Amino acid sequence: MKYRKKPVVIEAHRWYQNGDHPNDAETPINQRAQPWPQEGLVVRRYRHPKKYNEDPCQHCGVRMGDHGWIDTLEAGHNVCPGDWIITGVAGECYPCKPDIFEATYDLVE
Secondary structure, three states: OOOOOOOOOOEEEOOOOOOOOOOOOOOEEEOOOOOOOOEEEOOOEEEOOOOOOOOEEOOOEEEHOOOOOEEEEEEEEEEEOOOOEOOOOOOOOOEEEEEHHHHOOOOOO
């Protein structure tokens, strides 16, 4: 059997750096060990104990220190500069690669 995805209007914003999402008010980071004074509420700063900020991303090649992290219903995902941040029907946020976004969504006038 085949199914068609229901037409749903979503909210999406392009993300390039910390603070780009309109709901990303800068908030203090509570951990003393982190060198950053603030991060966003939706897209947090990328931090991984086994990877260095200067390592290149396997998806886009940009250094990992220029990436974000977003908590999702499935745990969380890296956010590459240029990814779209989609707000789903239940208010959840998740990243989407630009090519997938372009193939899946049309602008609503």
